[in-house]
Amino acid sequence: MTHDYxxxxxxxxxxxxxxxxxxxxxxVPDVESQVVVRRMLTALIRFFADNELLKVKPFDADGKLIDRQYFRSEFADEGIALIKRKESAWLDSKASKKNPPDMKILEKALAEIRTGK
Structure with missing residues (x-):
């Protein structure tokens, strides 16, 4: 049995x-950075939801983010593979800071995971 971390x-x-x-x-709060980080993390969660990498619904019926913690059991195996393979690289990239965030790095990595590369 795996630990649900x-x-x-x-x-x-x-x-x-x-x-x-x-x-x-x-x-004091760095409001400018906080706006960028909120946009980036919301886009990341939306990407995972749109690509069925999460087993839970992270947005309510109005499309508003439900701010919560996410545990291992709430991710599809492909989601965990993507996190291990590219999440930190994307978070550190300039692409993640754009408005809207550029998801190409994650899209490419997910395609590779799904084709077995």
């Missing part, structure tokens, strides 16, 4: 980690 934390938790120091030396 945490794969992704909530978007709000990840976004709230982006902070900066203001001119007074106080730590």
């Amino acid at each position: 945490l794969v992704w934390g909530t978007v709000d938790t990840m976004v709230s980690a982006y902070k900066m120091m203001d001119e007074k030396g106080d730590i």
